[in-house]
Amino acid sequence: MDNIDLSPAALLRLDTPAAVIDTVRMQRNIQRMQARMDALGVRFRPHAKTSKCTPVVQAQLQAGARGITVSTIKEAAHFFADGIDDILYGVGMVPSKLPQALALRRRGCDLKIVTDSVASAQAIAAFGAEHGEAFEVWIEIDTDGHRSGIRADEAALIEVGRILHEGGARLGGVMTHAGSSYDLDTPEALAAMAEQERAGCVTAAQRLREAGLPCPVVSVGSTPTALSARHLEGVTEVRAGVYVFFDLVMRNVGVCATDDVALSVLATVIGHQPEKGWAIVDAGWMAMSRDRGTQKQKHDCGYGQVCAVDGTVIPGYVLSGANQEHGILAREGSPDTGIAARFPVGTLLRILPNHACATGAQFPAYQALAEDGQIATWSRFHGW
Incomplete structure (x- = not known):
């Protein structure tokens, strides 16, 4: 050389x-993902945990994203202070963090929180009732056995939904993340995982609705599945994060x-x-x-x-x-x-x-x- x-x-x-961020590549990545979401007819809510950086997130929003996902309450507070108010805290809520979530909502942040258990749902409903706050809560669905969530066919799904709905919280919808897509590396396998993710989350939403419970949002997403889905019928929004920079793992996955x-x-x-x-x-x-x-x-x-x-x-x-x-x-x-x-x-x-x-x-x-x-x-x- x-x-x-x-x-x-x-x-x-x-x-x-x-x-070092190559901003030309970054903007190209942003435009590619946003164009794909627009073509699939869904709202896009990027995950800010990848960059934890306001100029990056502003570029995503300027391209057409609506709302963001965060992985910490600190991220939510930081981005809300920078003028972003539609925020999903995409990690299972624990009681000790409810006062922080309440403080953000009282300041005007449209913060959504997540649960995947009866115990967590009960704590959220009880805390909200005690403080006169109707938290918007999404139920996390396990569509691939990779990490957390309730399976779409579990009885616990309806139980959690009822605890939230009847306990004064606002049941905002369901969300999932097919993290096992990171282990794949062919277009066929990625497309199949994207469909598994979509179908599982849509099924969970249908079960809640059939039980007389509201489920306006059906949120799916990972960078590989977002870029591999052939259709997103029944889905209202997609979340993805690492696409904004990409990396060698994503290169090996093939996206x-x-x-x-x-x-x-x-x-x-x-x-x-x-x-x-x-x-x-x-x-x-x-x-x-x-x-x-x-x-x-x-x-x-x-x-x-x-x-x-x-x-x-x-x-x-x-x-x-x-x-x-x-x-x-x-x-x-x-x-x-x-x-x-x-x-x-x-x-x-x-x-x-x-x-x-x-x-x-x-x-x-x-x-x-x-x-x-x-x-x-x-x-x-x-x-x-």
């Missing part, structure tokens, strides 16, 4: 490691190409172990995260795919290992004994992540690289 600088000059002035990945970590070569074929960079797992999501896929990229500073993939080179602040860059297969000459100390590289959500979470801010080469700093937030 010739050491030719093809990068925007602004990248050369950044301290490393740094999380994006490598040049769709909009998030990378800018790193500097700081040393070598030539006899091992290693170059050492200043981006270890504290920068990339410990997520090894590609390890169980057909193409394992270690801790990330190595690219030149201009974003061009350097074929065959990955971050094969990581310590806290040190990343090990190596060639796949046979060691590159000329690696020190190929990547001299001081060389800037960009590493594409396995999991954009996890890698983004390692940084307090993104460096947003525009088409004209200018860089803006976009803050993101941490914690719960």
